[in-house]
Amino acid sequence: MIELREISKTVRSGDHSLTILHPLTLDIARGQFMAIVGPSGSGKSTLLGLIAGLDAPTSGSVRIDGVDITRLGEDALARLRGEKIGFMFQFFHLIPSLTAYENVAVPMEIARTADIRRRAQSLLEEVGLTLRAHHYPAQLSGGEQQRVALARALANDPPILLADEPTGNLDTATGRYILDLLREIHRARGTTIILVTHDAELAALADSRLVLRDGRAVE
């Protein structure tokens, strides 16, 4: 269960302050597949970052399974992400110095999960990349990189998966393939998925939608 209470984000830009996200209250039930949509600069990614504890809100609180994550320190947040939250980015953000297999293994190594090798291989198999396990990100196509990122996001079998424009950098067919994978994961594992997109067609596939414009929820 994710509970957002009056969360807002204001950043300073030179002498001005700019509110990216106006106070927002929202509950996301366990197992829900939600899409956050809106044009560029509407605050979608900021909201996602706040839910993941990647960023601190200017006001309000974020509770995950009853724990107010805005009160946690950086290290505790890191642990929480390692255990409960998987994250996918528009630009994949794989570690360029690690192979696909190692990128997937890293979250498990940090969390000291047992049986890392077998799990990492099975995740790569799930995303169809068994043969590319020992390739570096620079040797993979955009779609392959995003599949590795998905496998990495699922490494510790988190109850929550956050995806920031996961298909934004991919061609339509590959984007569709990634989306199918996400839906399959949602169905099979019951993972709560929050997907940020500005593509209304993709958003239509979700259970529910939150539409943001200029940092305010309009729908």
Add this chain to the structure above:
Amino acid sequence: MRFILQMAVRETRAAWRRLLFFFVCIAVGVAAIVALRSVIQNVREVFGTEAKALIAADVVINTTRDWTPSAIEIIDRRLSESGATSRTETISSPTMARPADQSRKVARAVELKAVQPAFPLYGSITLEGGQTYSHALVEHHGALVRPELLTTLGLRVGDEIIIGRAEFTIRGVIASEPGRGMGQFSLGPRVLIDFDDVPSTGLLGLGSRAARQWLFKVPEDRIDALVTTLRGELRQESATARSYRSNEDQIGRNFDRAENYLSLVGLIIVILGGIAVSSVTRVFILQKIRSIAVLKCVGARSRDVISIYILQVVALGLAGSLLGVLLARIAVGAIPLALGASSPSILAEAHYAVTWSAALQGIAIGVLVSLLFSVVPLLHVRFVKPSLLLREESTPPTRDLVGLAAIAGVAAALVAVAVWQAGSFRIGVLVCAGFTGVAVVLHLTGRALVAVVAPLANARSFPLRHAVLHLSRPGNQTRVILLAVGLGAFFIVGIRSLQASLLGEFSIQVSSDSPDMFLLDIQTTEVDLVRAFVTDPASGAGPAQFLPVLHARVVGVEGRDSALDDPLEPPSRGRGPEGARPRGGPLAREFTVTYRDHLEPNERIIAGTFWRGASPDAEVSIEQGIQERSGIKVGDTMRFDILGRMISARVTSVRNVEWRDSRNGGFMFVFRPGALDQAPQTFVAPLKGPADPAARARFQHDLVARFPNVSVIDVHEILETVRDVMRKVTFAITVVGGLVLFSGALILIGAVAMTKYQRVYEAAVFKTLGANTRTIARMLLFEYGVLGSLAGLVGSLGAIVLTWGVSRYALDIPWRIFAGEHAAGVLLTAVLVAAIGVLSSLDVLRNKPLATLRAE
């Protein structure tokens, strides 16, 4: 821990090309340290042996009286306590020698030295004609003599001479001997006899001028303590103790200076290596920021990430250090090959090997320096926010107490490393202070530069405009390059200038135009005749100066405030007549004085005025040291007793005498011509004698034959010994200085070349946008050229301050500015940095941009 270990290995594997720079920096730095330290240690051993040969022992105790039972008891006790391994006694005395053949009425003042079988404890006596020295040669009234004596007395090996009441057979000719290099005047050529034969000469009776010496070998670590103890305890016995390390003479001081310089060089190599490591680590971390954000996003804590990189740095530091030791072994092993067997250098005499202590020290320093210099850049990891992956944003600067504490801790550790490396607290702190000062100036210069060049951002030239923008854009490297290169230039130029200063200092002492012969006791009536003899081209001697000398005692100083009583004046002395106080302390001895109407080149007036021309009123100019010790001021009237004649002279000036350059002698008291013209006096003539030994002996023989009352003191042999040693030291310093320049430049090249990784992406984008290779190259040339010139300028100016501090407080030599070194420093730094900037980016300039863009 397993995760940290795994990540460190993966990171190293993936970034090995970039880390190679880091690795090479450490390896070169450590190689330089280990090679230098080893060479220094090897050379020091030779320095030590040379220095020991100069006094023929580790420790020498001298007295001009007979050994008293209490003195012998003290010496025996202290030596057995300090574990002395061998000892020998010698007696030296000035005396006369003449042929046993009564028909030949010639005689010559000689320096007699009587030795026991163990002499010399260090060094060796070499004889002419390939004869080997053994004590048997002098036993039973044998004598070894210098060739000058044979010439002046017209003798040959096998002839007999009379010394005191005994007859000796000349059994060999001395070419060189140890224990004869300490700068003391000798009254004549050396005659070496057996210690047991001394009593037969009768030279040890009442009024004897014999000096007795005990020479000892003592374990190295006990020497200083032993000398200090003996000095205190033997003061009452009128005996003095000194070690080969005592720097009471010029040579000893020069050894000290050379050693201090070499320690300084070792330290600076470490700092240069550290600067490079710091620069490399910073660039490395900057490139890793996104990966760090990802790690944090998937659950890693800051300390995990820092641990990964620290582990990596330590492992690389260790591996680099080991490679450095290997490189040092190769380099040190190659030295004898490079020098060749015939090289007349101290380096050729040393035994070459990497010493264990140098290797361990190098490895410790390599790991420590890489760690210390990496800590501060690595702390930046804490501020990397995972939200960076969602949105590019700069972290607002916050007050970072942990960072400040770390910087303070690292600074303290670095000062400790510096002091350890320099082997001297003073040098370590001085260098660190210079380092900090220059770093601050460079930082401010960086800010000023950005402000000053800002208007050029509107320049019409595209490369110039973008070069200026690079200097001031966010995340620019202006300050980093200025700091690394500026500090590098600071140390390298500093070392070069100090080297020039030190060698300049030595060269005065080894200059071949110094007088090496002194003619004494020339009567006033003989001056013109002797001058004619000397200047006769047939004599082969250089031009001589004739200085009038008189022997004077200071009887009193009048017109002095009693509050300025000389603290050294013995309390038992009362007031002299007419209220004048006889002075004790520094004035209680006989002085050799002179008069003249000009200053010598090594003199300058620091108080009062020096006279012009002669005057019947007596005026005296006093030397600065004696003025400081006695407290006499300009305007005081001093009373002198000159062989029974009382003369009152007003002090009209104080002179600073550069004793290091006292080629024409130095005088404590110089009088104005006029008052002393009629006083009893003789003349001294310093001159450069003929170079050829045979001509030299003939010159002395002819001179003494014609002017029997004139004495000749030949210091050629002593000067040659000093020159020889100083030439060796000079060569060693030059080689080491060259090594610093080479390795320092190599390290800086690495540090600057590393910054190319921040240029790669930009250059690729520019190429995509249509900029050609030439435009980008010119852009880089402008940017790096400006940075190099400024860094060189600040570094060179800072080096002036460094050389001042080190010359004055650590090496104890006069401070000199070598404009050429500093100008070359600025120019070469600018050219080097600009060249590296362009050359290191050559691959970017040549390659297709897509690969770079994809990789980024």
